[in-house]
Amino acid sequence: MIEIEAVTKLYDDVAVVDNVSMVIEPRTVTVVVGTSGSGKTTLLRMINRLVEPSSGAIRLDGEDNRSIPGHELRRRIGYAIQGHGLFPHRTVAENIATVPGLLGWEKSRIAAKVEELLTLFQLDPKMFGSRYPHELSGGQQQRVGVARALAAEPNVLLMDEPFGALDPIIRAKAQDDLLAIQKHFGTTIVLVTHDMDEAFYLADKIAVMDKGRVLQYGPPAELVRAPAAPFVETLIGDAERPFRLLSAAKIGAAVEPGEADGEPIGEDGTQQEALADLLWSGRKALPVVSASGAPMGRVTLDALLKCAARPQ
């Protein structure tokens, strides 16, 4: 759990982060959105003390983050940034081994971890471990950057526009991978982005920042249903509202008993995906199956339209 309590950061007497308080639950994905310059990066960097707050406190699992030296704190917290920041003079394996090396892990343990992570990120350890960052594609570099951030098995992973430099197809894949890995390790993720689609797709909770303040902090659907400020509405976009609701909700939540014809869809997908499938195939209902493939019922066009309508 990350507790941010009345945190303020002043640069030249200007509050770049202004009295921000929020509690981030363990094992969730929290996305911080806002326009450029709204203080997202500064807020994120105060969690691992790359920036020291002017006032306020941040606690990790109840412990003040100033209770240990900054560099030791940062070894416990994963950090991934836009443009990956891989060390160009070190191989992929050496890059991933950075934090375990700093923590003094045994060689064999480090090697096992590097191999595990490369495999998890679908990079063949034999082929990629000895390569240098400039020998990888952008998508591969980004995956190695995240793998490096996770190498010491941190409970918390901070990500600053980690997918900002990727093209849309690779970006979508990276987002899916991130969710899978978050499930796998149970990591608490705080991710900064200015891409609202990304925010709605990834977030358990979204924090909207503007001029250093957090205007609203809550589940994606709540932001659509009850925007706390005109700025939040603008950010979500009037024309996008129904689709944001659908993209933030799982198909499983709209399942009803019954039969339907055709290719089934997994309950884990978003309702937006189900709607797209229905519209494109011209059907009125889709069969839904669980992750293991067991039939669960169906999802209908009518049900989805209700889900997308302005909540009462």
Place this chain on the structure above:
Amino acid sequence: MRAWLPTILRGLLLLVLIAFLVTPGSFEPLLRPLVQPNAPAIYNQGSLLALTLLHLRTVFIATLVATVIAVLLAILVTRSFGAEFLQLSRSLVNIGQTFPPVAVLALAVPAVGFGEKPTLIALFLYGLLPIFENTLTGLTNLPRSVMEAARGAGMTDFQRLLQIELPLSLPVIVAGIRLSMVISLSTATIGSTVAAKTLGEVIIAGLQSNNLAFILQGGLIVGALAVLIYDGLSAAEAMLTRRAGST
């Protein structure tokens, strides 16, 4: 085929240089036309090989010390606690470069006597600037995201310096050393005016006895050394750049 030509030429140059230093006598017919009938065509007041080695030694020592001091100074002024010394050390190093080596010799002799010492001082001062400036450039132009990631990973300041900043700056630092060394190789010849054992002796002897062959020998050996060392360090630099992943 083309790409090999420079390497072959350098190899040849090295062979000719070694042959000349080991058996200067065998080159006599080539140099004979340059001198009076009864004057010696090959330097005869000492061993050319020994002078060359002493010349190199002086240059190596001066460059080594200049490298250590310049790199340490550059590291110091790029740390947060040393930033205020940046302008001061820049000025000092610049003075070292603008002050003519001959003047340094003249000032150093009364203090430390004749011989190798004043020459070392002059070369050291003259060689600081390129290394200092290049190290500064290297340390201040590191990719932001890389430095950010190093800090975010929990490296201490010292770990970042050793593991990230210096390795990534190394190609630029080596370029500075190369420049400094080539300048020192030619500047060292004037050390002979204060009785340092360098190849300047050969040139000065040629000037005194109006012997063109001596002057040419001294000059050509220094030139060949400079070309070979320049190329060697360029190759090292290219290799380091490749290893630092910037290509």
